[in-house]
Structure formats: C-alpha cells, structure tokens
Amino acid sequence: xxxxxxxxxTTFSKSPDELRFCLAQETVKRSRECGYPIIVVDGSPxxxxxxxxxxxxxxxxxxxxxxMGASRRQAIRAGLDFSSGTADVIVWLxxxxxxxxxxxPPLVSAVASGQYDxxxxxxxxxxxxxxxxAASEHLANLALGAITGRPDLDLYVGPRVMSRTVAxxxxxxxxxxxxxxxxxIFLPVLSALAQGKRVGSITVDYVHxxxxxxxxxxxxxDRKRDVQRVEVIAAMxxxxxxxxxxxxxxxx
Numbered sequence: 001x002x003x004x005x006x007x008x009x010t011t012f013s014k015s016p017d018e019l020r021f022c023l024a025q026e027t028v029k030r031s032r033e034c035g036y037p038i039i040v041v042d043g044s045p046x047x048x049x050x051x052x053x054x055x056x057x058x059x060x061x062x063x064x065x066x067x068m069g070a071s072r073r074q075a076i077r078a079g080l081d082f083s084s085g086t087a088d089v090i091v092w093l094x095x096x097x098x099x100x101x102x103x104x105p106p107l108v109s110a111v112a113s114g115q116y117d118x119x120x121x122x123x124x125x126x127x128x129x130x131x132x133x134a135a136s137e138h139l140a141n142l143a144l145g146a147i148t149g150r151p152d153l154d155l156y157v158g159p160r161v162m163s164r165t166v167a168x169x170x171x172x173x174x175x176x177x178x179x180x181x182x183x184x185i186f187l188p189v190l191s192a193l194a195q196g197k198r199v200g201s202i203t204v205d206y207v208h209x210x211x212x213x214x215x216x217x218x219x220x221x222d223r224k225r226d227v228q229r230v231e232v233i234a235a236m237x238x239x240x241x242x243x244x245x246x247x248x249x250x251x252x
Contacts, residue, residue, distance in 0.1 A: 008075035024095035032057035069180030093159040116200035119161040128208040130217035149247020178235035
C-alpha cells in the first residue's frame with residue numbers, strides 16, 4: 001500500500017486491559033499489515049499504553065493539549081506532517097473500528113484520484129451493532145441529512161477519508177466553537193459542503209467488533225448515546241444557521 005495515505009486516531013484508556021485499548025492495538029496491527037502507517041495521539045494516564053501502541057507499530061504522540069476535539073486535530077495535523085508532508089490522503093478513524101481498515105482501499109483511491117475531496121463510508125447495515133445504538137445512529141443520520149441536504153451520508157459511521165486540502169481547510173480550521181467534543185468530526189463535513197468540496201459516500205460491508213457490541217449494550221451507554229446525539233444535532237443545526245448554509249433541494 002502506498003505511503004501516500006496515513007491513518008490517524010486517538011486513544012484514552014485507564015489501563016492496557018480495557019476493551020477499547022485492546023481493540024486499538026488490533027487496529028494498529030491491521031493497519032500495519034495493510035501497509036498503512038498509523039499515528040496515534042494518546043492521552044491515557046497509564047504510561048504503559050504508549051509503549052504498547054508503539055510496539056504494535058504505531059507512531060505515538062502524547063496528547064497536547066487535552067480534550068477530544070483538540071486531540072483529534074493534533075492527530076490530523078500529525079498526519080499532514082507525516083514523512084515531511086508526503087501523505088496525500090489522511091484517514092481519521094476511531095481506534096476500536098479495526099474491521100474498517102481492510103475496507104479502506106476504494107475510499108482512499110477515490111480521494112487520491114481526485115474523484116472526491118472527502119469520503120464518508122456508508123455502512124450497508126447496522127445489524128452488527130447493539131440494537132439501541134443502531135436505532136440512535138439511524139435517527140441521528142436522518143436529522144443530520146436534513147441539515148446538510150445529504151441524506152446519503154452516513155455521518156455517524158465515524159471514519160473520514162480526506163485530502164490534504166480538506167484536512168487543512170475544514171478539519172484543522174474548526175476551533176471548537178460548538179463544544180469541541182463529538183461534533184469535532186461532524187462540523188468540518190458541514191464546512192466542506194459549504195465550501196463546495198466534493199463529498200462522496202461509498203458503501204462498505206462493515207461489521208462491528210462483536211466483543212464491543214456485547215460490552216456496550218447497556219443502559220448507561222445508551223444514555224451517553226442520547227447525550228451525544230442531541231449535542232451533535234444541535235451543534236450542526238447552529239453551525240448551519242451561522243454559516244447561512246442552505247442544503248440543496250431534494251427531489252420529491
């Protein structure tokens with residue numbers, strides 16, 4: 001796989017034994033097997049975590065400054081700087097979604113070829129997710145589709161496959177105005193649309209890690225998903241209003 005593409009992610013785990021951290025190690029392993037360099041910005045309090053990720057093959061950076069949005073921008077910035085700025089395609093992905101790595105080639109090619117400036121993977125089905133999560137993400141995507149005028153975009157999938165221009169002008173230019181948490185990877189997509197960037201949707205046969213599905217089908221996590229969904233939709237709606245963004249009319 002060409003080094004023109006670099007994967008970037010962030011991690012935060014209290015110990016190396018946490019499920020999400022174990023899945024992150026698998027993501028690093030699969031990335032290296034597929035020929036993708038991977039950058040991890042880590043904010044874990046346990047000093048062992050960074051050594052474990054580095055041993056697995058990641059380029060690891062300490063989180064500076066702390067915070068969800070700031071750490072994601074740090075990771076994207078590191079991706080732009082990778083190998084003296086030779087990476088043409090930057091892929092942001094959540095650390096636990098290791099099955100996505102093998103599905104990246106057509107998405108990366110679509111950006112590298114100039115077909116799109118930004119690609120959002122579209123999951124063919126959410127059947128592998130906890131039932132409540134699948135329903136919550138479907139509802140959120142419907143609301144975000146109405147705001148952006150792009151109901152085809154599976155914005156809740158997580159990964160973003162972007163050109164250097166989109167990374168710089170959309171993702172790194174976001175200053176956390178609307179909270180700087182989960183919305184930090186959603187608002188830049190709205191910015192890309194507002195700027196007339198070519199934003200594409202490509203369907204993938206993604207299957208969620210079964211151990212994560214089993215661990216996260218809990219009432220407590222369901223309530224966190226409610227908070228995330230409400231905050232992301234509200235931030236996107238406010239940003240669209242502030243930008244004066246008018247979604248394109250959809251055919252009846």
